[in-house]
Amino acid sequence: MNLVTRRSILKATAAAVAAPMFIPATALGKGGAVAPSERINVGLIGLGARCRRIAGDTLKNVPSINIAAVSDCLPSRLDTFTAAVNPDATWKRYTEFREMIEKENLDAVMIETATHQRAWIACNAMAAGMDAYIEKPMSLTIAEGREMVQCARKHNRVTQIGTQQRSNPMTNWACGLIQDGKIGTVRRVKTMNFVGPVAIPGGMPKHPMPEGSDGTKWWDTWTGQAEFHEYNANLFYNWINYVDYDGGGRSFGVTGWGAHAYDQIQNGLGTSDTGPVSVTLMEPVRTFDAGMSDFHRDTDDDPAAALADEPKEISGPVGRCIMRYENGTEIDFGLTNDQGPSFGAVFEGTEGKIEINRNKVASNPKELTQNDENPGLLKGSQNNPHIQNFADCVKSRDKANADIEIGQRSTTICYLLNIARAVGKVGEELKWDPKTERFTNCDEGNAMLSRQRRQGWELPS
Template identity: 30%
Template structure:
């Protein structure tokens, strides 16, 4: 290492190094920096759910020099062994291994918990982690129902924990720049907004018979509070997101990311009413339960927002596979993960040529979280639990409108809809001896 490089690292806060360089830090350099961190300053991470985004979140968080993985938990021995091998490549520390998340929460070396499990587990694991005195990084959507989301907000407040949701777009500079432009007033009055995801390349999920539980899988723990069912590979691992017991389909998978940006840009709260249409149009006979085609319309009083998703094609609105549109009287701002632009209305404002994204949102997001874990300044979180709750609730409202086939309005004081069938979908019934958290 050069002398200038040594001086730079020596005179720069470790978190600042991670924040400024992100993935540019070579792993060997990162490992050498970690060795200089005092044991008293290290932050122990416990990961619950090791396969998909949980692993991505951990890998990203370990780029912050103060962090170390001290514990991992998963219900699948195959995934555990795979990820332990992956972890050994980036960290010499061997973590404690669990298949029951409650035992991980008893580990006093765990300061921070990553919840990377299917949606139906988020509420229990996040609230239990808060009660155990841990700070939490929870994957999106915050939970699988409106009532669970509300309890998670209460738990974070009750136990005074730092909770960040994995809506990492909020940490990307081009999203911040686009929202600033929206709020500058240059677009004029914005009465219409759009969000969409056209997931081209999807294929049918074939109907398959139930089968024995794979070796090394604790299927009872995987089900947790969800309805007891025979094992079926279609409902396991990645595919869980297409079944109501565990998730909400594309609306809660992608919708929370995109709708979140509209709520931020418009400084909006809960919608006055929601109506939706959708169903199994693209693959009518496949195994999925959630809609493969859906259109939802939200009325916020002073503007409307639409959500569309379609598994049939990757050519979406404005010729963008996914995106957000703020449609103002002076022009339209278009935005997605790749960048943003402004298209003027009859030359009322200057066009803004496409501004490309140049940073790593996930690394910025996890670095922000660890910084707040250290500072205890909750106001610095890029996606605090309250913000994550707002968009999760909006997304669940869209699904509830589609499932009931009725226009629904939310009564905040009564915590219910004006349609009885919709209200029945607000609060889940926990199964298998698990208790729904209530605060």
């Protein structure tokens, strides 16, 4: 039952039944509380570290959302997650998310699983009538992402992809300056040369199943659409680095911080519903160790400096690329860790420059961004306004700030980089059609737009 239907039933029931003499203020939404009839019942799926942060911010700052149930295929996480986030929680716990969406009266799901699991879960949930907040990157391939968009549109679902800067007032304001021509015509955008994923190494030993598992069942479920490998703890805990499961997700990775940075390019250029028309690899691909702690200084004002304790074992393929848009704007993916905005880009126009980073903007001339119109730094977590926007749109049925089409286009940029590097044709322009989402001169690249899914893990048609 969706939110509108449930609310209609509650209103009809209230009209038919005599009101009690005393009604708690919380039931009416007084005193800052949200009336139960106006709360959104949400199920959390994938209870790792990222979900802990999302859940914590939601519980503290978005009272219109009620976490009604949680799900993870590894049974032990149901208890450890609850103990860490809310020991007094009364939410239902499930190891099978399909059972959760069948039994619980949910309006939406928040999907914080590994990347390779997100499309299958999101499409099944949306087909069952639920809105979806989906962690970035939303998909494992470009073709898979397009199927997710089609599923959302078919079932008229509200979606929000986890690129939180789309709900940051200051960065959106700076993107508006660029779109309004405040730096003239944008000729070039300089952004980060993030590392891609690596292949799963051969000969990895089979490890004993983790404590609290249910044998091999959970591992088969966790593997999902990907090729099955025997359980190895490195695969499970470092999945974000491997091409089977992600596009280069941790820290200075293409689909990790790159998904945020490249989304800001799309936002600034006003190209959120389209994409580039070509990508060119400018140098041979090499392996690069992107351990940020070796680059950022204590005095560095890049927001990434605050994350200097992240693991250093972030090694993968890099290769500077150039993308071009139909209007001639050139995107140079060439900056390294200590050279530019880790969560954004530098926009170079005919009349000035603007740098957009997470919770930071700068410009030349300085007066463009140093004035009273600047909304200023976002206080608190970047998650708060983004989750609130999702909750508001679940009620209003408007498109969220990072609607799934926006997510598809930004994710596509990430995978175009990986594909250009994998094809490896230095100096050769691979022409891309953003309407058909295919290369027009590279069959090898087109073969990488999708992957064969393991039997039983096909997306719903």
